[in-house]
Amino acid sequence: MVSAECFALRGDIVQSADVQTLACVEDGYAVCEKGRSLGVFPQLPGHLEQVEVRDFRGHLVIPGLVDLHTHAPQFACRGMGMDLELLDWLDAYTFPEEARYLDLDYAARAYRSFADEMVKGATTRALVFATVHLPATLLLMDLLEQSGLVTMVGKVNMDRNAPDALREPSAQASLDATQEWLASVRERAYSRTFPILTPRFVPSCSDGLLAGLSALQRESALPVQSHLSENRSEVAWVRRLRPDAAGYAEAYLNSGLLGGPCCPTVMAHCVHSDPREASLLLERGVWVAHCPVSNTCLSSGVAPVRAFLDKGLRIGLGTDVAGGYSPSILHAVAEAVKASKLRWRLEDEALAPLTLAEAFCLATRGGGSFFGRAGAFDEGFDFDAVVLRDDPPPCGEKIGLEARLERLVYTGADSLAVDKYVAGRRIPLPQAAADAS
């Protein structure tokens, strides 16, 4: 008997086999049962012949993409102040914008546009920074819960080096607000929206605040997200702020917030992480959120992703809206390849550029692993899938699935998403869905 909660997407299926290799099945079936993947089949096996088939022949079916680092309250001001570097840009654009989220009416409008955008594209899971504001953060979580995406959202902690409107009055006040936020989240009993501890970065968090968050992390077992070694002046600043630490990562480590078996942690950027810091991240099992667009736009540089991969680090991609101007992870795939080429050509020819297959793996399996079993159609994985409309090129010649994926990554981006599933649940897309099949 085939379960009523079982269906198959028929189409040209592309996913990552491993970090170097794409696994492609032309005119195949990606099968979902009760929200989980049963795998990809060239033909439906006998016991599945009766499942409902949703027909996307000629189009690409890929695993849902994972955005491992984004700031929802910066979505409204993306593409602005791009002639500045990180610390000046935070002061001139980001902090004033985040201060608006005290106003719930504003938050409702701006977060609605963020949530709508997340639904439209190819992203199915995301790690999201909110602001320090408790009510606005809950509102964002309500909207993301409704969106159908699986997200982890953090009320931001910051008790120093921030404008008055954003600086929490003390470490204790920041911790109390965090406890209150977590209590409200528990009451709401979201099914797909989870809290994540979110100290903004070392410059914004006193030693006492980080220590308190570490204690909270130990008792709650919540995951952690923050920023690491993004921009040169930030790195230099952290060295001055934390003379106790041998480096930026050690500042988190000394404060008990750098991974380990019971503290799943994502650190965004790691542009300036040297081999010593990278080894520490590996040892602590920390995920790196590579954010190529933001790191280019804020003149931070390009993270040595090739070296991280060689070392065996866990890496995903982040859009880092609004250091990055685009909420699209497909765009981030192209940009990761592009940035790695310039790093190779201009900075270090020892580190070969990323291939499209590698960048795509970061966007799927790489980030997906932070959510458990996600980012691929392996049996038992959460069934996250996106159908990308793929109109053949005018030559009419059959081109391979890898080339078709590359072509869509560079030319089409998220506007081509015509159907989308998160953990087996169909996410209604505005307009597009009707056009394709």
Place this chain on the structure above:
Amino acid sequence: MVSAECFALRGDIVQSADVQTLACVEDGYAVCEKGRSLGVFPQLPGHLEQVEVRDFRGHLVIPGLVDLHTHAPQFACRGMGMDLELLDWLDAYTFPEEARYLDLDYAARAYRSFADEMVKGATTRALVFATVHLPATLLLMDLLEQSGLVTMVGKVNMDRNAPDALREPSAQASLDATQEWLASVRERAYSRTFPILTPRFVPSCSDGLLAGLSALQRESALPVQSHLSENRSEVAWVRRLRPDAAGYAEAYLNSGLLGGPCCPTVMAHCVHSDPREASLLLERGVWVAHCPVSNTCLSSGVAPVRAFLDKGLRIGLGTDVAGGYSPSILHAVAEAVKASKLRWRLEDEALAPLTLAEAFCLATRGGGSFFGRAGAFDEGFDFDAVVLRDDPPPCGEKIGLEARLERLVYTGADSLAVDKYVAGRRIPLPQAAADAS
């Protein structure tokens, strides 16, 4: 009396005052008479009060953008083979694709999609490479003439180092075909589509072919477009091919095809042009077509645009489809800024990144100057204008015109073009036009 051929666009007007500075007029009027600009006015002066006003209040009005380097026959295969460098990519993707243009049916379909795309976006003028094929090149010129854009199109010359299907049998055969093409162009008496001599690049053209083209240039006074110092292995190859020349630019110079008062010339790329080569380009009055997307995607590097600007070189932007995957010059503006940031951070901190204002100037006045008086709303300039829909950010706060332009460049690109004029003639846009006003 106000001429019937006079109208004004009312909106928020942004253009380049000079290479560093944007000139912005909020709720102003850009006035056109008989295809030429009368200038920008905060209020309509008395003698113009009766002109027809096309109302785009709240939206941005900018000069039409100029694409100083693109390959029409590569449009169909954009976004493919991006894991290769230039010479391998030409062999694996570009040459096989260009060989298809022997087939006029294929050319008709593929060039139609290119021309349609050019109409949709914010580009109003372009320099276009076709292929070696005469009939297909004429067909492309017919389509571009119908499009309303002003273009210069080149039948490509190549008599060596190309696959049989693309290699013209001899220098003389290539020159004869070029003469035949020019005769056909004269017969067609296009009003806005002009021929440009197009030796592909030194590796594709024998010394005899270049010498013949130089003679043809002298008698016809036609402009010239080609490629220069794009990729390291190409530069090394040219050194081997042309031992007579002190460098790549000198190969063109020795062949009589490098600018000068009677030979307006655009050289695409110039990524590896050292100060000596740049001085030669300056001396010969050559325009540089800076193609940041292509130079990143083919791992060529980043041209030292800041050094070129400091020297006083003429520079515009090119999309270089399909080394570049995007036909949008607005996209190239953002990418020029991004590439310059990585060049600054990774290669040479002596050359400051480009600002948005500078990159925008390259895209308008910079490329426009190759067409004469184009790329701005100065009095007497050809009236090329694009209206970009600009919806205010959710904060509702008024932001300046420079910031609004930046925001659209990064987030909106060409999909926001809702009205478009070339030399005063309205170009009907598919769909969008109706939505804005």
